[in-house]
Amino acid sequence: MGFMQNFWGGLKQKWSRYKRWVYLFIMAAALAFLGKTLHSHWQGIASIQITPPAWASLVFATGITLLAFVWAGWIWGQILQDLGQPVNKAWAAQIYLTTNIAKYLPSNVVHLYGRTLAATDIGIPFGPASLSVVLDTLLMAASGVIVSLLSVPQQQQIFAVLGLIVILLVVHPRILQRLVKFVPQGSKKNQPADASDAIKLERYPLRPLLGQILFVLVRSLGFIVTLSVLTPIEPLLIPKYMSIYTLGWLLGFIIPGVPGGVGVLELVTSTLLSQPGVLTSDQTLSVGLALGAVGIHRLVNTIAEALGAGLATLDMRFPLQHRPRPSRKPTQTASR
Numbered sequence: 001m002g003f004m005q006n007f008w009g010g011l012k013q014k015w016s017r018y019k020r021w022v023y024l025f026i027m028a029a030a031l032a033f034l035g036k037t038l039h040s041h042w043q044g045i046a047s048i049q050i051t052p053p054a055w056a057s058l059v060f061a062t063g064i065t066l067l068a069f070v071w072a073g074w075i076w077g078q079i080l081q082d083l084g085q086p087v088n089k090a091w092a093a094q095i096y097l098t099t100n101i102a103k104y105l106p107s108n109v110v111h112l113y114g115r116t117l118a119a120t121d122i123g124i125p126f127g128p129a130s131l132s133v134v135l136d137t138l139l140m141a142a143s144g145v146i147v148s149l150l151s152v153p154q155q156q157q158i159f160a161v162l163g164l165i166v167i168l169l170v171v172h173p174r175i176l177q178r179l180v181k182f183v184p185q186g187s188k189k190n191q192p193a194d195a196s197d198a199i200k201l202e203r204y205p206l207r208p209l210l211g212q213i214l215f216v217l218v219r220s221l222g223f224i225v226t227l228s229v230l231t232p233i234e235p236l237l238i239p240k241y242m243s244i245y246t247l248g249w250l251l252g253f254i255i256p257g258v259p260g261g262v263g264v265l266e267l268v269t270s271t272l273l274s275q276p277g278v279l280t281s282d283q284t285l286s287v288g289l290a291l292g293a294v295g296i297h298r299l300v301n302t303i304a305e306a307l308g309a310g311l312a313t314l315d316m317r318f319p320l321q322h323r324p325r326p327s328r329k330p331t332q333t334a335s336r
Contacts (some may be wrong), residue, residue, distance in 0.1 A: 008145045032317035054229040058214040058300060061229075065222035065304035068215050073097055075211040077135050080119065080210065083128045083135075084200050085117075095119075097312035101305050104259045112137065135171060135205060136212075142167040143212035149222070150243035151272060171209075220245045222304075223269075226297045230289055240279055244272045248294075 073096025077089035099114035112133045119129035145164040152160045169175060190274070220242040226232060227241065248269030252261020270290035272278045285293075 007069075057225055058296070059231045061222045061225040061297075062300050062304050062307070064225060065219060066219040066308050068222065069100060069308050070217045071211070071218065072100075072140075072159045075208050075215065076115070076132065077134045078126070078129070078211060079135050079139075079205065079208050082197055082201060082203070083132055083204055085119075085124050085128050087122070087124070087133075091122075094312040094316050097305075097308035098206060098316070101309045104262070132175075135208070138167050138171055139205060139209050139212045140215070141250065141254055142171075142209060143216045144246055144253060146213060147216045148243050148247035148250055150240055151247045151278065171205055173204060176201050216246055216249075217242060219249070222300065223293075223297045226300055229296070230293055231285065237279065237283075244278065245269055247272065253316060262298075266291070266298060269294045 009219055070093050073093030074089050077087055077092025077094050080087045080092065082087075095115055095118045099111045099118065102111040102114055105111075106282075110192050110277070115133050116126070116129045117134065120126055142164055145160055145167070149160060150156065223245045224238060227233060233241070248265045249261065251268050252258060252264035258264050270287065270293075273285045273290040273293070274287045276284050
């Protein structure tokens, strides 16, 4: 027992010391592969021309993507409500939009920490606040696995399904009640947690999971609209396009230390779109076209995130007078 504690303690110290270099290596490797691919197929990318009517489609894609992020914030508010915190979902969407842009900072966790702090600022205990962010991340990953199953190679689908089962089991209320023991719930050391700090999840978070699936589908629809600017889209292949994009997004989402999945999403999505037998048995996209599509989509996605953050910030500074705001202590009135 002592050996295992010493082993894990030493491993934790080494990870704390070298994790920054590991993250940098992962990001550098992804960007290097992407750069090499861009260099090899630059002529195909340079030949892409966007007509004036196509700009309207890109604006539409930006709106769809922005709507997806607003919906994701709404779902985070639903998770907080399921944890017994009566927050305003409009407030949750504002916080989500203003913090989401921080995912491009190194470590890819600053935005999650920002949401936790914003929740505690209005009186939500740290335990439910942090657990809501963890649940949101797990459910988003689960929804990504579900939507991307169509594009996962058959020999690797078993691992994807097993990973999905593990995530769905972890968010089960009975298992969560055991895991929350490791989540800090008291505001001060060596003091018992207040009754209002208790973390409760009375039912399986099915509604947030379905909401996250819808988020992934709407976001992938934004990519399909962007792709349609460059090449005609067959309606029957829309589910496949969604699945391929979602797999690229999912890998960029779960790989640690890659801010915003930059490089990973582009590399995986463009490779799958141009790989024979992935889209269909006899249809594929050129590498240049695939890279151009994911590159334009990254721009559309970033503009949508910046617009969301800017509009949410303005709305928080100049709120409508009749709009209900979250109370400073949303849980204490019910428990006391």
